[in-house]
Amino acid sequence: MTKRILLAAVAALALPLPALAQTHDAAALRDAALKDDLAWDITEGLTTEVGQRLAATEAEARARAWAVKKLTALGFRNVHIETFKMPLWERGIETAEVLGASSQKLAIAALGNSGSTGPKPIEAEVVFFPTFADLQAAPADAVKGKIVYVGNTMTPTQDGSQYGYFGAARRAGPNIAATKGAAAILIRSIGTDHHRNPHTGVTSWTQGVKPIGAAALSLPDADQLERLLKRGPVKLRVQITAGMKGEAESGNVIADVPGSDPSAGIILVGGHLDSWDLGTGAIDDASGVAITTAAAKRIMDAGQPKRTIRVVWFGAEEVGGFGGTAYAKAHANERHVLAQESDFGADRVWKFEVNLPEGAKPIADRLATVLSPLGISRGRSTAHGGTDVGPIINTGVGVIDLSQSGLRYFDYHHTPDDTLDKIDPEQLRQNVAAWTAMLAVTANAPEDIGPIPKGEGE
Amino acid sequence: MTKRILLAAVAALALPLPALAQTHDAAALRDAALKDDLAWDITEGLTTEVGQRLAATEAEARARAWAVKKLTALGFRNVHIETFKMPLWERGIETAEVLGASSQKLAIAALGNSGSTGPKPIEAEVVFFPTFADLQAAPADAVKGKIVYVGNTMTPTQDGSQYGYFGAARRAGPNIAATKGAAAILIRSIGTDHHRNPHTGVTSWTQGVKPIGAAALSLPDADQLERLLKRGPVKLRVQITAGMKGEAESGNVIADVPGSDPSAGIILVGGHLDSWDLGTGAIDDASGVAITTAAAKRIMDAGQPKRTIRVVWFGAEEVGGFGGTAYAKAHANERHVLAQESDFGADRVWKFEVNLPEGAKPIADRLATVLSPLGISRGRSTAHGGTDVGPIINTGVGVIDLSQSGLRYFDYHHTPDDTLDKIDPEQLRQNVAAWTAMLAVTANAPEDIGPIPKGEGE
Known part of the structure; x- marks a missing residue:
């Protein structure tokens, strides 16, 4: 004292x-x-x-x-x-579904500024990138026509600094995937919880890149997709009708x-x-x-x-x-x-x-x-x-x-x-x-x- | 020893x-x-x-x-x-929306065995019952044509015994509301979390009672509805298309x-x-x-x-x-x-x-x-x-x-x-x-x- x-x-x-x-x-x-x-x-x-x-x-x-x-x-x-x-920008329909023997719905939310997958759902195989760097490094022919999934996992920090670091997958991942010809992109939510509520947030497109459908999977759904990917190829049906409305x-x-x-x-x-x-x-x-x-x-x-x-x-x-x-x-x-x-x-x-x-x-x-x-x-x-x-x-x-x-x-x-x-x-x-x-x-x-x-x- | x-x-x-x-x-x-x-x-x-x-x-x-x-x-x-x-029994569309100056969506999930509100959404005023007993005691003319909401709140217990007690609102509440002429019923989820994920679960109808639309609000949405009800009457637009499919x-x-x-x-x-x-x-x-x-x-x-x-x-x-x-x-x-x-x-x-x-x-x-x-x-x-x-x-x-x-x-x-x-x-x-x-x-x-x-x- x-x-x-x-x-x-x-x-x-x-x-x-x-x-x-x-x-x-x-x-x-x-x-x-x-x-x-x-x-x-x-x-x-x-x-x-x-x-x-x-x-x-x-x-x-x-x-x-x-x-x-x-x-x-x-x-x-x-x-x-x-x-x-x-x-x-407005959200629209947003659905994702595993096709085949493990048929099941996955919970997704479109990212802000997401484009649309079109008037009908698309069906394509998933290409898995454990990290954002893996997506960056991928050759275009590994991505073209596929549904990109980026696993990229953040953890809780007192200063929130992992948001900036891992958030790149959300901010920049869709633009990279679109540039490489992806049909759509799903990312693991930039979040730290264990609930079926996906984390939205803004993504950006560089001039001249046509926005594709881009959404986040809830964290349990991201885990689920990764468990299925461990068992073999996964095909998804995805519909995202988000887009700009003037x-x-x-x-x-x-x-x-x-x-x-x-x-x-x-x-x-x-x-x-x-x-x-x-x-x-x-x-x-x-x-x-x-x-x-x-x-x-x-x-x-x-x-x-x-x-x-x-x-x-x-x-x-x-x-x-x-x-x-x-x-x-x-x-x-x-x-x-x-x-x-x-x-x-x-x-x-x-x-x-x-x-x-x-x-x-x-x-x-x-x-x-x-x-x-x-x-x-x-x-x-x-x-x-x-x-x-x-x-x-x-x-x-x-x-x-x-x-x-x-x-x-x-x-x-x-x-x-x-x-x-x-x-x-x-x-x-x-x-x-x-x-x-x-x-x-x-x-x-x-x-x-x-x-x-x-x-x-x- | x-x-x-x-x-x-x-x-x-x-x-x-x-x-x-x-x-x-x-x-x-x-x-x-x-x-x-x-x-x-x-x-x-x-x-x-x-x-x-x-x-x-x-x-x-x-x-x-x-x-x-x-x-x-x-x-x-x-x-x-x-x-x-x-x-x-299958789930269908399930939406709930506050009408008027505080227009906003509420997260609901139909209860198992829920009936349908029909091909178009219904709009009606909410009648609030803080407890299941209040619903039981209500005269039919306080309920007729309204959307019943039952607040009924459980807490976590090691032996889970509050589920039996408070769960009555889900198991029997819809039948009572239907008997009294309610247009639909929403209940606070029989749950103990704080997430926007409503708790479904089975409800039962006595012979001769025509099932009505019955759904649970997530716990945050139940809180939200109760805060709005404190401010004055609340009118909702609700659609539930669940029902029996043979x-x-x-x-x-x-x-x-x-x-x-x-x-x-x-x-x-x-x-x-x-x-x-x-x-x-x-x-x-x-x-x-x-x-x-x-x-x-x-x-x-x-x-x-x-x-x-x-x-x-x-x-x-x-x-x-x-x-x-x-x-x-x-x-x-x-x-x-x-x-x-x-x-x-x-x-x-x-x-x-x-x-x-x-x-x-x-x-x-x-x-x-x-x-x-x-x-x-x-x-x-x-x-x-x-x-x-x-x-x-x-x-x-x-x-x-x-x-x-x-x-x-x-x-x-x-x-x-x-x-x-x-x-x-x-x-x-x-x-x-x-x-x-x-x-x-x-x-x-x-x-x-x-x-x-x-x-x-x-």
């Missing part, structure tokens, strides 16, 4: 007085946020009253209206929708907590309003908009901050980050000093990392002080933001990552199982406390938070 | 010598069975090569052929199929380990070969036929037992226990002395109970001795068997229940999630060891195992 008190005293002495006062305010706001009910209220309301809200659909438009009503009722200023046009409207919902010093710049926080069409998007990403909104509301209610805090509920993140791109374009003339998003569920924040300009580095030390009691340590890397704030960060804006535990995130991610019951109210509150503390420190920081020169920052 | 050795010595002294030798044999066979791979092999093979095997379908017929081949290869005698006719063929697969003393009677063990159509029936009940077959094979390989051990892979259990009824009728003239089934998954056996005639009660003491090292204690109730052995038990046949832990059984039961990955190979082996020990003791017991007079037994 003695040592801790001494260290605290030393830390306090090192802070300029206004910054010290802010840290104390931030601590009080942080502790009050551990009793937060607003984030739950938003998450419950959005997922219950709107349900799924696939980008550019009528459901996503309903979600925007819901957001405007909620943000206005909460007292935010300048609440409005900024629409944009984008291509609409241009449609999506939009971002924006709400401000105006700051007392407009020249000090905007601190942007948010998450995405759209979800995949399979679940109700509770962890992806109702909880993200809820956490950041609840935190901003707490700062607003504690008295006007120095900097404007802007809350953005981004549209159309899942299918290609359209909302983040549209926001950055529409608001290029405003001075943003920090931009961060919550888009990794609602489990505990365990780590924070920053990317701050030289003069603003003391902010990170104060964050460490105020976040530590929540069980949050400082990570060793540089913050990188996410899909929605990426475009604005790329203009030279600082970022703080509050990293959530990903250990069970990929059990539910992009599946029908992304529903409210997966949210732990206590961990959700810890998130609100972390974001409240972060905003209390940054919105009132006496330091100027300047732009980040390209290739710099910590 | 001293006390334990003393007790063991006292127990040993209390046994007649042939019985003591058998207990030692049983212990050796039990311990060898802890390295069993056959039960896994059968479970993996049946669920992979056949997949789902709904009663009276082509898939169940394939499963019978698979069983004959496997049981013959294992060296069982008298391997054959006994067919019977029964009504075929008469079809099912059958039991029978295999014997012939005993040296035919007059000592038959010990019947088994499980059911059919499954629901949603999963591959790994825990319900590939593991049951696998466990009992592996145990019988171990006794066979250890030398001819005194009593014949008969393994039955029953057909058409799920949809109404047709296989058990057909078996009891076809084999009424044979002397059965014990009959038991494994139909509660593949988790650890933790308890055993018996129903034995007076002269055979020492068998239970020897079972206690040999099962105890597996972590199995003697329960306080009378064994009752299950659906498949029920009809033969009711003719006055003794029974031993080896009760498995049900703590996670109802997470998967009757859902698409009943797949191989839910089987823990170590717990499966413990089951084989328990059944092997039980058969070693009973098949060679020197006592005569007589009939159980009605209303008697322990």
